[in-house]
Amino acid sequence: MPALVLLGAQWGDEGKGKATDLLGGSVDYVVRYQGGNNAGHTVVVGDQKYALHLLPSGILSPGCTPVIGNGVVVDPSVLFSELNGLNDRGVDTSKLLISGNAHIITPYNVTVDKVTERFLGKRKIGTTGRGIGPTYADKINRVGIRVQDLYDESILTQKVEAALDGKNQLLTKVFNRRAIEVGQVVEELLGYADRLKPYVADTVLVLNQALEEDKVVLFEGGQGTLLDIDHGTYPFVTSSNPTAGGACTGAGVGPTKISRVIGILKAYTTRVGSGPFPTELFDEDGEALRRIGGERGVTTGRDRRCGWFDAVIARYATRVNGLTDFFLTKLDVLTGWEQIPVCVAYEIDGKRVEELPYSQTDFHHAKPIYENLPGWSEDITKAKTFADLPKNAQAYVKALEEMSGAPISAIGVGPGRTETIEVNSFL
Ligand code: GDP
Ligand code: IMO
Ligand code: MG
Numbered sequence: 001m002p003a004l005v006l007l008g009a010q011w012g013d014e015g016k017g018k019a020t021d022l023l024g025g026s027v028d029y030v031v032r033y034q035g036g037n038n039a040g041h042t043v044v045v046g047d048q049k050y051a052l053h054l055l056p057s058g059i060l061s062p063g064c065t066p067v068i069g070n071g072v073v074v075d076p077s078v079l080f081s082e083l084n085g086l087n088d089r090g091v092d093t094s095k096l097l098i099s100g101n102a103h104i105i106t107p108y109n110v111t112v113d114k115v116t117e118r119f120l121g122k123r124k125i126g127t128t129g130r131g132i133g134p135t136y137a138d139k140i141n142r143v144g145i146r147v148q149d150l151y152d153e154s155i156l157t158q159k160v161e162a163a164l165d166g167k168n169q170l171l172t173k174v175f176n177r178r179a180i181e182v183g184q185v186v187e188e189l190l191g192y193a194d195r196l197k198p199y200v201a202d203t204v205l206v207l208n209q210a211l212e213e214d215k216v217v218l219f220e221g222g223q224g225t226l227l228d229i230d231h232g233t234y235p236f237v238t239s240s241n242p243t244a245g246g247a248c249t250g251a252g253v254g255p256t257k258i259s260r261v262i263g264i265l266k267a268y269t270t271r272v273g274s275g276p277f278p279t280e281l282f283d284e285d286g287e288a289l290r291r292i293g294g295e296r297g298v299t300t301g302r303d304r305r306c307g308w309f310d311a312v313i314a315r316y317a318t319r320v321n322g323l324t325d326f327f328l329t330k331l332d333v334l335t336g337w338e339q340i341p342v343c344v345a346y347e348i349d350g351k352r353v354e355e356l357p358y359s360q361t362d363f364h365h366a367k368p369i370y371e372n373l374p375g376w377s378e379d380i381t382k383a384k385t386f387a388d389l390p391k392n393a394q395a396y397v398k399a400l401e402e403m404s405g406a407p408i409s410a411i412g413v414g415p416g417r418t419e420t421i422e423v424n425s426f427l
């Protein structure tokens with residue numbers, strides 16, 4: 001049972017970092033397969049808190065090899081500062097492997113991300129401003145810079161020239177900015193080459209050989225299902241495929257190797273940035289979820305938009321990812337509400353709709369239809385087994401499981417590694 005995918009079932013920030021770290025002690029490799037340093041994964045180990053952006057959360061487990069796959073976009077300056085930060089805290093990062101085919105977030109792509117958002121004004125996506133979209137656009141336009149390009153100066157120069165040709169026209173003529181010089185970019189990128197070198201590997205070969213040897217490989221998604229470029233709330237999405245299929249393309253592992261797909265699901269819903277969000281709350285309940293849940297972005301420091309649990313979205317995540325399990329997080333945050341509304345379906349233009357509409361217009365019009373579930377007031381943060389939970393908390397979990405279409409195999413009752421109830425084993 002060697003390959004597992006762990007991914008966000010909602011709009012990101014479900015607690016993927018914590019879940020990955022929890023499993024990290026029992027797996028051989030943890031692989032990021034898409035996204036970049038737009039991710040913010042918080043891991044709490046004892047009294048230590050780590051915020052990871054680009055590095056796989058498995059980096060905190062000494063026995064585990066962390067891998068940055070070909071589908072990831074890498075900002076070398078962020079990578080180095082993250083590595084330095086961990087090394088200063090005594091974390092050994094020497095086992096890290098980075099695919100030579102991963103694309104590099106160049107300084108001009110960070111600039112393009114920021115100016116494009118400014119240009120969009122009211123219609124902005126609310127990106128993290130880390131250059132993610134423009135870097136994936138260059139990849140698809142075949143003018144991207146890959147990690148391996150840093151080791152051939154002449155090829156690198158040609159590629160940066162090709163990438164900047166069009167961009168400089170855009171920057172100077174449309175965005176009224178100064179042109180970016182090829183030489184300056186090449187010099188900056190070459191400056192990263194030596195330090196990156198020991199990590200660069202043929203990660204596709206490494207991972208497939210590991211799987212042949214029955215090693216356990218965990219693919220850690222960034223972002224979430226509803227932020228997927230194909231299956232999310234386009235255009236208010238990220239520019240990669242956080243859904244399960246992304247693990248195959250973003251790491252070079254065939255679908256026949258994947259044995260389990262775990263969706264990380266918050267017991268309520270949050271979203272950062274623009275876009276539709278049917279169960280969003282603008283009242284004191286929303287404020288309370290934000291406060292109690294500590295819902296502030298790890299990457300950008302923005303307040304997260306908060307709302308009740310949406311079972312339509314959870315069912316959708318089960319379908320597009322082929323989820324085998326859910327890991328329900330932050331159940332403890334809901335302690336204290338007398339009644340907890342859960343969205344079971346939408347009303348769209350007067351009709352009841354049970355499944356996520358494919359039409360963006362319909363989704364923008366979707367109004368949640370709520371069912372109220374009875375709440376609990378007992379502290380659940382010390383619960384170790386399902387039976388330790390108050391009856392109403394058990395019923396809440398069971399109701400979510402029933403509505404969402406896959407078994408809830410673990411329940412988070414606090415941010416720490418040990419604050420987890422394991423219902424079914426993942427390994
Ligand atoms: P990720 O991007 O999916 O890794 O999630 P984030 O780290 O951005 O946000 C999740 C936040 O919830 C982090 O601060 C975690 O420490 C915290 N967290 C994770 N699981 C639980 C849980 O079960 N209970 C509580 N109270 N906090 C949790
Ligand atoms: P983790 O891995 C929540 C959102 C941004 C924006 C949209 C596009 O911590 O769950 P981008 O910079 O990717 O082009 O921005 O996606 N977004 C996230 N929201 N969690 C994340 O990552 C996110 N990464 C990107 O807010 O709406
Ligand atoms: Mg996050």
